[in-house]
Amino acid sequence: MRDQFGREIEYARISLTDRCNLRCRYCMPECGVKKLPHAEILSLEEVLRVAEIFSRLGIRKIRLTGGEPLLRRNLTSLIFRLKGIAGIEQVTLTTNGVLLKTLAHELIAAGLDGINLSLDTLDAATFANLTRRKAFDKVREGLQALLDERFNLKLNCVPLIGINDGELLRLAALAKVNPIKVRFIELMPIGCAWQSGLKGIPTAELFKTLEDNFGELVPVREKNSLQGPAQYFKAKDFVGQIGFIDALEHKFCSSCNRIRLTAEGFLKTCLSFDTGLDVKKLLRMGVDDEELTEKIRETIYRKPKEHFFKGAAGLRDSRQMYQVGG
Ligand code: SAM
Ligand code: SF4
Secondary structure: OEOOOOOEOOEEEEEOOOOOOOOOOOOOOOOOOOOOOHHHOOOHHHHHHHHHHHHHOOOOEEEEEOOOHHHOOOHHHHHHHHHOOOOOOEEEEEEOOOOHHHHHHHHHHOOOOEEEEEOOOOOHHHHHHHHOOOOHHHHHHHHHHHHHHOOOEEEEEOOEOOOOHHHHHHHHOHHHHOOOEEEEEOOOOOOHHHHOOOOEOOHHHHHHHHHHHHOOOEEOOOOOHHHOOOEEEEOOOOOOEEEEEOOOOOOOHHHOOEEEEOOOOEEEOOOOOOOEEEHHHHHHHOOOHHHHHHHHHHHHHOOOOOOOOOOOHHHOOOOOHHHHOO
């Protein structure tokens, strides 16, 4: 379906949990995390019901996220059933990779179409500092398992001044020898990112550094509208691609095709605002599919024109990234 600004909305990010086995400094506080009680998190049956309604409204791609989605029990059965919904063409997942080695085979067997693996560093000590957990070896093994499978893989890296700026070339070079996409995502001023004191590296600056080292980055034209907000480039002799998501300076709002469902069943139509629809409340009030579809349709139609990350703090959603799903 189209929203009030004529954007075709076809991509839903569904968060399956607010829990996580890492504590990345820009995303989740070390202490004082209030976990949602289990009863407040949508059951898998509820997720499936909403996904069916989404598909009837034109959603073609679903990305599962969190918190850490691999912590959710029966994840593979959910993927299998989502893949069975008419109209859903792609089901993908964003993960920190800690549990990936164990689960990779069953996720692939369930029909998962792609994985975005968050990897900000290739150094175990930097990983422990940034994520406050010693799990680098597990993530590295998970990454290797996907590379061995030649699975559809994207790496997500948030470039941070004084943290991983010395290894961004090494990270980008993973796309030189592997048929994967290495994506650099600008740090977004959401939740903990404000208080952490971390500073992101602007995309333009990183772009120049990469070109100085790898030569011209040639844009790759994406024909697929489900591709998302990244812009992709190819460097000479690279088998894979380098992508950039520069959310702040180059707003991609005019072509934003996505909606988000939080783990507690709140439909968000823009990452930066707290407005949306309490889908869980409606589900548990016993509304029928017709009414639920109408309410979701109205909410999607009113999707805000653009984000407001650079505006006054009071206008921003107070939810943290791990509560929304990135
Ligand atoms: N736990 C999973 C993971 O880390 O991949 C999925 C959820 S996580 C919230 C999704 C993505 O959001 C990750 O790639 C993470 O790097 C990114 N993220 C979290 N906080 C961010 C921020 N303030 N700015 C930019 N990206 C952020
Ligand atoms: Fe967990 Fe992902 Fe947030 Fe890191 S970015 S704390 S792995 S939810």
